[in-house]
Amino acid sequence: MTNYHFNFAIVWRYAAKLFDGLLLSIELAIATIAIGMVIGLVLALVEMDGPRWVRPFIRGYVEFIRNVPLLLLVYLVFYGVPSAIDLQYDATTSFVVTLAIYSGAYLVEVLRAGFEAVPKGLIEAGKAIGLTPVGVLIHVRLPTALRIALPSLSNTYVSLFKDTSIASAIAVPELAYGMRWIETQTFRTVEVYLLATPIYLVTSYAILLLLRLAERRYAITR
Amino acid sequence: MTLFLQTLPFLLDGLRITLLVSAGVIVLSLLIGVPLGCVLAFGPLWARFPIRIYADFVRGVPILVLLYFVYYGLPAIKVNLPSLTAAIVALTAFKSAQVIEITRGAFQSIPRGQTEAAKSIGLGLLDRFVHVLAPQAIRRFLPPFVNSVVDTVKGSSLVSLLGIVDLMLALQQVIGRTHVALPLYVMGALMYFAINYPLSTLSRRLEKRFI
Numbered sequence: 364m365t366n367y368h369f370n371f372a373i374v375w376r377y378a379a380k381l382f383d384g385l386l387l388s389i390e391l392a393i394a395t396i397a398i399g400m401v402i403g404l405v406l407a408l409v410e411m412d413g414p415r416w417v418r419p420f421i422r423g424y425v426e427f428i429r430n431v432p433l434l435l436l437v438y439l440v441f442y443g444v445p446s447a448i449d450l451q452y453d454a455t456t457s458f459v460v461t462l463a464i465y466s467g468a469y470l471v472e473v474l475r476a477g478f479e480a481v482p483k484g485l486i487e488a489g490k491a492i493g494l495t496p497v498g499v500l501i502h503v504r505l506p507t508a509l510r511i512a513l514p515s516l517s518n519t520y521v522s523l524f525k526d527t528s529i530a531s532a533i534a535v536p537e538l539a540y541g542m543r544w545i546e547t548q549t550f551r552t553v554e555v556y557l558l559a560t561p562i563y564l565v566t567s568y569a570i571l572l573l574l575r576l577a578e579r580r581y582a583i584t585r
Numbered sequence: 586m587t588l589f590l591q592t593l594p595f596l597l598d599g600l601r602i603t604l605l606v607s608a609g610v611i612v613l614s615l616l617i618g619v620p621l622g623c624v625l626a627f628g629p630l631w632a633r634f635p636i637r638i639y640a641d642f643v644r645g646v647p648i649l650v651l652l653y654f655v656y657y658g659l660p661a662i663k664v665n666l667p668s669l670t671a672a673i674v675a676l677t678a679f680k681s682a683q684v685i686e687i688t689r690g691a692f693q694s695i696p697r698g699q700t701e702a703a704k705s706i707g708l709g710l711l712d713r714f715v716h717v718l719a720p721q722a723i724r725r726f727l728p729p730f731v732n733s734v735v736d737t738v739k740g741s742s743l744v745s746l747l748g749i750v751d752l753m754l755a756l757q758q759v760i761g762r763t764h765v766a767l768p769l770y771v772m773g774a775l776m777y778f779a780i781n782y783p784l785s786t787l788s789r790r791l792e793k794r795f796i
Contacts, residue, residue, distance in 0.1 A: 367661060367662050426778075426782060426785070427774075427778060429735075429781075429785065430735065430739075430777065430778045430781035430782045430785055431739070431774045431777045431778055431781070432738075432739040432740070432741075432742035432743075432753065432777055433739070434742045434743060434745070434746075434753060435742060435753060435756075435770065435773055435774055435777065436774070438757070438770060439767070439770040439771070439774065442760070442766050442770070443766045443767040443769075443770040443771075444767060446764075446766035446767055447766070447767040447768075525646070525647040525648075526647070527647075528647035528649045528650060529647075529649060529743075531649070532746060539647065539649055539650055539653075542650070542653070543653065543657075546657065552657055552658045552660070552661045553658055553661045553662065555658075556650075556653075556654050556658045559650070560646055560650060560654070563645060563646045563647060563650060564642065564645040564646055567644075567645040567646075568645060
């Protein structure tokens with residue numbers, strides 16, 4: 364620290380920008396997780412119970428998405444798709460769609476592993492008490508699979524929250540964008556990072572702790 | 586087709602940087618992460634504590650923010666790194682934290698009975714580590730590590746945001762010149778896929794075999 368004079372007052376004046384950014388980051392994460400979970404659940408179920416011919420398509424989607432950088436997918440959806448077909452959307456919508464498609468690929472795997480770990484005896488017990496296949500799914504397989512998958516799900520959710528920072532690359536005004544914006548306005552680089560990094564850290568932790576509580580509450584005792 | 590052939594050499598130049606950054610980050614983070622991970626698994630509490638803090642801190646922050654911090658933040662305290670160095674430093678800081686966790690997890694997954702059995706036949710600390718723990722740990726280490734290599738190649742695309750002409754930025758530049766966006770993005774995606782898919786397949790195979 365060679366004679367660096369801290370000046371938090373200037374940065375503090377823009378604190379609202381960080382707060383708004385954080386709110387948008389959280390909103391992006393929630394919207395993405397909601398859509399991603401639907402994609403993940405539907406595809407995991409179709410892959411397990413659906414017709415054989417759809418499996419290669421689901422595998423193809425999962426493998427393609429998981430092996431390509433998120434940044435590239437974000438550009439592809441935001442700049443690439445509108446250039447080819449006449450479809451207009453704003454950056455935020457575009458990012459939510461991209462991240463949902465991206466997270467869907469990870470969630471299929473997590474949820475499928477959860478479903479596969481549901482004990483066979485439990486499913487048979489469900490059938491034995493007269494539940495229909497849909498009944499077994501809703502009352503037995505789904506709740507058990509979700510509980511088994513919770514630890515992996517919380518990891519995926521936290522990394523999704525961190526991935527919302529990529530939205531700054533297409534100028535969605537979330538937290539990372541707010542950081543860079545204040546930096547270019549004030550040139551108080553160190554202060555901006557000292558304020559904003561803990562915000563990411565604390566939020567990531569809050570998500571993790573909340574889900575750990577859920578894990579403990581809903582843990583399956585064998 | 587001619588467009589692809591014309592732009593290919595330029596994209597391959599970018600690809601070279603992507604691979605260079607990824608390889609550098611992986612080698613460095615192995616050198617840092619494996620020893621620290623061993624300390625986290627076996628070391629005394631006072632040594633584990635700072636490593637725990639480091640790993641948790643770095644993993645709680647987006648890579649992009651670390652990247653910006655090293656490149657834009659450090660110059661304020663007179664640490665000026667050229668963009669490529671800054672990128673490698675930031676990505677290595679992030680990857681090391683993951684390697685620390687993978688190493689710790691690999692050692693901790695070995696049943697306690699193994700250590701006790703080794704002790705009971707009179708093996709010393711070093712022999713226990715070399716002949717009993719390490720050979721088993723490496724099987725647990727490899728699958729998640731190979732997966733983390735895939736992550737590194739993907740994450741290296743963020744260096745384009747610091748103006749480093751990796752595959753991602755080369756792609757952007759070609760698109761800027763030719764105004765052909767979608768086909769070129771798809772082509773770039775397939776190039777990343779071609780590198781990463783064999784690695785993810787390898788990771789899955791290793792997992793089936795070892796875990």
